[in-house]
Amino acid sequence: MRISTSQFYESSAANYQKNFANALKSSEEASSLVRVKTAADDPVGASRLLQLGQQASLLDQYKTNSNSIKASLGQTESVMTSINNVLARARELAAGATNSGYTDADRQANASELGQIEEQLLSLMNTQDENGKYIFGGSKDDVPPYSRNSDGTYTYNGDQSSLKLPIGDTMLMAANSTGWDVFQQAANTSRTQVTTQSAPSPDNGTVFLSNGQMSNAGKYNSDFRKGEPYSISFVSATQLKITDINGNDVTSEASQNGVIGNTPNQTVSFRGVDLSLNVNLKSGDNAGALLPQYSFQLGSKPDSFNVARGPGNPSTAQVTGTSVTDQAAYNSTFPSGSAVLKFTSATQFDLYAAPLTADSKPVSSGTLAGNQATAAGVTFTLNGTPTANDQFSVSVNTHESQNILDTVSQLKSALNTPTAGNTVATQKQLADLASGMANLASGTDQLSIGISSVGGRGAALANQVEINESLSAANVTTRSAISESDPAEVMTRLTLQQTMLQASQLAFSKISQLGLFNKI
Incomplete structure (x- = not known):
């Protein structure tokens, strides 16, 4: 086969350019130690690098979200712990006020401190973060979650929505705790009331029956609610009678089957509700004649x-x-x-x-x-x-729940009420204090649930952060393995390609001298 001179030069030039390009590419790779710069270098590797890059961006965002949630949970837990400490002091003041040696002035001093606690609680429950957002307002974080009404009660202005951020491919976590969950869902144990239906005229306070305290939520919901309102009357000095809304006698469901004594501080338990009964007999009083003149209505507080x-x-x-x-x-x-x-x-x-x-x-x-x-x-x-x-x-x-601000406010009002020398007023105050302390306990229990929720999220967040860090390290290693070059392999390849380039130059030079013109 004959090869023309032009074909020889073209073939040699093409071979030389190819070897030169390979050597140049390997030289650049040896300088940067980057193997995949474009998709043409390694289509499969470039595609994988794109996926890994997207994953790295997500992991960076997860890290940012995790840091934000960690800071938010830390502030929330700190505020909740402060609220818990404040409530502990409120319970001490309320319990101390039940001391029979306390005067009206002593109780009013406790009420004054409760007033300061009320203001402190309002401030804590309206806490803002570093961006001026209210941490307990839910998604309505631009307005104070709690405000005082004209009648001294408090209204929750937030909502029930939590701000959830992704911290993993399939994991969302709430960055905040709403006031609805932490404070508004505390069960109101004082959701029933007693009203007097009949009494002797003038009423000298022989019988005082307190509002009910819910002691068993299950029995209250299943039994009490279906028969209210109830009528409570006395058939004798030692026996009371309870009838439901349909006139059925349900006295047998009361403690001791409705048998009472002619003494103060008795507890009547009925369908999950406890009532304090005080019979205040004076010298010469005829209990058998006085008690039947009293009757009361018992039912849930109306909305x-x-x-x-x-x-x-x-x-x-x-x-x-x-x-x-x-x-x-x-x-x-x-x-x-x-x-x-x-x-x-x-x-x-x-x-x-x-x-x-x-x-x-x-x-x-x-x-x-x-x-x-x-x-x-x-x-x-x-x-x-x-x-x-x-x-x-x-x-x-609906009085089914009560926030701690309203509870402290009611305790303050109870302690500010003078009772000196008035037996019935003292008994009512003691009943109100018992009601307030029960609701403080309920509010504290609900707060503890909120603190546990923050702690649980913190633990889950720490675990997810560890997972993300492991994924991030694996991501870096995999990207490095795909995109980076092995220095020894690159230098070996470069040396080989440079040798081939030199050989092609020498071969071209030798073969070009074999032309016929060189023999003439």
Whole structure:
């Protein structure tokens, strides 16, 4: 086979360029020790490097989120621990006030310190983080979660939403604890009340029956609620009688089958509720004649409402009173939790479930009658004339739970009530203190659950951080193995390619001298 001179030169030049390019590439690789710079260098390796890069970015974000959650949990736990310490002092003050040697002045001194504790609790429960966000407000972290109402009670302004951040491929973790979970769900053990139905005139306080204290939530929900309200009467000096709403005699379910003594400080237990019974007989009193003149009604506290005027209302009208006037309509229609009463004119109004949005539909509508607006079974009494776009926020208190601020406030009020020389007032105060201490215990238990939740999340976070660090280390190792070169292998290859380049130069030089023109 004949090879033309031009073919020889072209083939030699192409071979030389190829060897030169290989040597140059290996030289660059030896300088940078980076094997895969473009997808052409290693298509499979480049694809894997892209995936590993994305994973590394996610792991960096997980680390940032983890640091943020760790700081948030640390602050939350610190605040909760402070609240727990404050509540411990409140319990000491309440327990000390039950001392029979305390005077009204002593109890009022305790009440004054409870007032300071109340302010301290409000400040702690409205704690802000380094960015000015309220840590217990849920997703509504731009407004204080707790505010004091005009009647001295407190309203939770936050929501139940937790801010969850990803800390792993399949793991989300709440960065905050809501006031709803930590404070609002504390069971209210004082959710029943006793009202006097009949008593001798004048009533000299022979019989005092306290409001009920829930001692067994299961029996209260399953047994007590189905028969309320109950009537409590006395058939003799030593026997009381309890009948349910249908007139059935259920005395047999009371402690000692309703047998009582003519002494103070007795406890009557009935369907998960404990009542303090005091029979205050004076010299010459006939218990058999006096006690049957007393009768009481026992039932759960009716729902109450707190109404706040909208800050942007065009008028100065205020809601001064609320009451359930149609129980059936209230039970079936009124929104649970909270509602918004909105006036569309000076006389027309709508009631919405909160929060009010552009898509909200009214659950009830009506016309103002005098100064009263009745919606979904609840009558609102106003002072002043409303105008269109007036709004009132309505929060419902079902008394099933009670936050610690309301509990401390009630304890303070109980201790500020004078009792000197008044037996019944003293007994009522002791019952109120017992109720307050039980609710303090309930609030502390709920707070402990919140602290445990923070601790559990902290432990889970630490475990996930360790996993992420291991993944990050493996990611770096794998990327290095794919993208980086072995120095020994690169130098060996470079030496071989340089030798081949030199050989191709020498071969070209020798073969080019074999032409016919060199023989003439």
